Amino acid sequence: MKFGEYKWTKKALFVAGICITLSLVAMAGYDLLCFMPYRSDMKQLLSEADPENRHPPQIVSNLIDVSNQNGATVAASVAHKLLTRYTKASQHRMIIWHINYLLWNWLVYLHLSKEELYAYYCLLSFNGQDYGANELSNRLFDKPLSQLNEQEAATVVATLVFPSHSLHSKETIKKYQNDLLTKLAASGRGH
Numbered sequence: 001m002k003f004g005e006y007k008w009t010k011k012a013l014f015v016a017g018i019c020i021t022l023s024l025v026a027m028a029g030y031d032l033l034c035f036m037p038y039r040s041d042m043k044q045l046l047s048e049a050d051p052e053n054r055h056p057p058q059i060v061s062n063l064i065d066v067s068n069q070n071g072a073t074v075a076a077s078v079a080h081k082l083l084t085r086y087t088k089a090s091q092h093r094m095i096i097w098h099i100n101y102l103l104w105n106w107l108v109y110l111h112l113s114k115e116e117l118y119a120y121y122c123l124l125s126f127n128g129q130d131y132g133a134n135e136l137s138n139r140l141f142d143k144p145l146s147q148l149n150e151q152e153a154a155t156v157v158a159t160l161v162f163p164s165h166s167l168h169s170k171e172t173i174k175k176y177q178n179d180l181l182t183k184l185a186a187s188g189r190g191h
Helices: 003-047 058-067 074-086 094-111 114-124 133-141 150-161 170-187
Strands: none
Touching: 003 074, 003 094, 003 114, 058 114, 058 150, 058 170, 074 094, 074 114, 114 133, 133 150, 150 170
């Protein structure tokens, strides 16, 4: 390596280091200003939630995992639900919405435990009439989430994924329920 090339490489590394440092400082600032102010309300929301939503049974958690499409995660779904609940980020300003969503997705993954993610998913999911997996379970089967069999739990999760179809297209829910059960069996987490 010639002397001039070494100087160029050193400058490039310095600039890259500055960019990375500034990015991390910006993320920390966003976390403190845009996410953490809602954290106490998020904790209160969970503490006041129906215990069935707060601690969904393992079968429901497993079905939620396999229901996420195209590589999406539970964290991404929860980030969307929380961002919609707590911010005024308009979806009409798509660039800002997507930046906020990307940041909230990362912060939700960073700050929330796996159990909290499932709890928020169950609590904040629209179910065709109102919100909550346990509310849907009681409405459909007249029993709480913890008493559902695998097929009933798949119906609940399928409805949470496609809530508008629950009112208009029972066939779509049934097909997706079967898809979920197939994915669950393929993942080795089904009965």
